[in-house]
Amino acid sequence: MKKHLAVLAATAVLGVTSAFAANPFSDVTPQDWAYQAVAQLASQGIVNGYPDGTFKGQQNITRYEMAQMVAKALVRQDRVDAEQNAIINRLANEFSAELNNLGVRVSTLENKVGNFAFTGDARLRYQNAKNEDTNTYKSKFDYRARVQFDATVNDNTKAVVRVATEKEFGQNDKDNTTKASVDHVYVQHNFGKYATATAGRQDLMIGNGLVYDDYFEGAVGTVGTDKLNASVAYGYLQGGSYLAEGQAEPTDLGGIDRKTNAQLSVYQLNYMPTEKVTVKGFYADVHEKGINNVYGTSLDLKLGKKVWVGGEYAKQETKGAAGEAWTAGVGYGEADMAKAGTWGAKVQYFDLKQASPVVSNTWNLNDQNRNYRGYLATVDYTVAKNVGLSAYATFDSKTQAKKDNNLPEYYRAELNYKF
Template identity: 30%
Template sequence: MKKQVVLALAATFIMSVAGTALAAPVNHFNDVPANHWSYEAVTKLNQAGIVSGYGDGTFRGERTLTRYEMAQIVANALTKLEKATDEQKALIEKLSIEYSSELENLGVRMAAMEAKSDNVKFNGEYRIRYLGTHATDEDGVKTKDNVVDGRLRLWLTGKIDDRWQFKTRLQQISDLKTSDGHYGSSYLKAFDGDNRATYGNEGIDGTIRLNRVYVHGDLNWGTLEAGKIPLYTGNGFQYSGPIDGVAVGFGKELKVTGFFGRTLNANQISKGSYEIKNGKIITTAPEYGDNNLTGVNLDYNFTKNLNFKGAYMSANPVGSGEKFHKQKYWESALNYNLTPDLVLTGIYGGSNKDEDNRGYFGILTYKNCNTSKPGSYGMYLEYAHLEENALMDSGLTDWDLDKNQKGFYYEFNYCPAKNVKVNVNYTDWKAVKGSDKAKAYGGFVTYYF
């Protein structure tokens, strides 16, 4: 009987060895060589209190360990990853890679590796918009136009380390009125003093564009952004859009951000033209050039309810010949919380041009739709008075009134479901100088994901 047991055990051993040879897996019970780097790494983690041993809770530095025993120590360390320093996390990650097959056999979820897989995150939005415009020029000619478009934005955020992030945004806008996704014509916004049309959304061709790509770092003394970065001067009065450049911020109570870079389409070189055929406006697009923009943003909370934002900048036109010269622009804004839900904002700004160089806004904001809370809503009312030279040509990209315009803008927003926002708005303006006037109305639905 004993002989049969011995033979059975021998056969089992031979079959296991043969199977091992065929599969050629890592032998988890082989000793880790005494000079292997793992010992020094584990010793450092032990001395720091990140690991306390293996198996029975002891750390046996006096003898070599098997790979299985070493994997137990790494598994212990993975459970305390949140308490580790950056240097210790790097050691744990290196150990988890070395002993990955042993950890897998142990059934350990490799937190360090999973953190890596979650290192890049995607989110985005899709907006469908309608905008109609009825305008009357100084000669009494009435025109109307409308836009139906779709805008897709995709954000990609990658974590470089605990302080640095990489961010990029892809954007695509398509005309939903045409079958090929291209704008057949832009919508009319105004007529200038030379009886030429000014309008928006010209040049949208459905192309996917990379309009943000930059790194953001939180430093000991402040923040740094570099690349194609987003820039809001003050409350966004003079400029709100991308620049190819850098922004450096510092300060807590008084936040100061210096910026330098080249703006996109910030300087109008030619006004373009239009003609009316069979009651339809046929437009020729204006031409734009860039500005080298240098300036500073200020942000200060006087109290918990009163905030100041300001900006001062110098715009040096690029590639526009002798038509334009270096200009100075500035803005200041006060935001006051009348109640937790009601905010009153006043904005005043201008330029150093010789005349017609001032502008202001009065804004009342009540609540705002929160996409995580279905049923939430908000309302917005603004009055603007903007002289012809108050702004850079690319100013107020987030607003519905423009240069040489004064009037009202109304907005209501509502979230009918989670991650869905509905907005309806109406604009009524006339020229500060001249008799041009227009009414615009529209709305959009935005889906967030």
């Protein structure tokens, strides 16, 4: 694609007509990287030239015109692929001074320094958390803050580091300081438009999040489009717990010691035949003695514009139903952090058997990963742009036993900020 664009641009500069398009920047030399970048974006419909068909390379007026084009490209940045996004970011960095002089207020520029982009989030949370030592529940406030640094290495590669801190209100530290940790550090490379590889410490969601949605150390490769894509992950789980065959208690998979973390390969296939139907399937090959492999599938349906129904099923490769886990639910509306006043609500039922393959699920359920059945109600509301309020509550929570099986209910409320 790049070679084709370069030939197209060169022939246009020489005055050779083309069946595809005339050169919109006839006064810019093809040796200029900015010329090549803008020509590529123009051929893909991201930016447009001026009516007179001129674009003068290094003169002040040219940089002024370039800044106007970059500003237009930035407005469309949420609708481009990773390769185009990297090109736009590089152009924005190059012409940031001109954009400022033009008075262009583009939020994606204001948090950039050189090749770095900065984003982050903060959370205030109130919940009744389980004390594993006493097996009792206690209500508490805690907070979390995270800052992510995205560095553009080249047009196809970026490096990401995220620093996070989390603490319970009133929690005593020996040195009275709040400690930060690096919870994300990875490198991502795009091989054209349809293949991506990521290596390092990152998030991994298996299926729709019933089995695992937590930190992961390893490599993930993805091939395909939004409609149909496949991925392979190989590495180590970094969160949650897993019940090995024959064990009465789960194996702890927390921490960063790879000797105690589950090593596995995960194969996933996602298919979206229409905008209202999404089907996913996965197979997790666990490379640990005594821990069975896991497979599962999920289905999401949109009924009209507001109603959602969906569910997920997962099972260990064991006989009988002891290794099964499933959830099903219905929802109405959807909260969008970019649009104040939007909201959504869901009710889901969970049935997690005694040997359930759930390790660290999306909904947290206060670490109820097995021997659990009950309902979860969720409400999300966008208070203001980039400020969201979420509330969770379980009800009718029970163990799988038929008698004396009631469990304490779990609840939490969160105020989330994005910046």
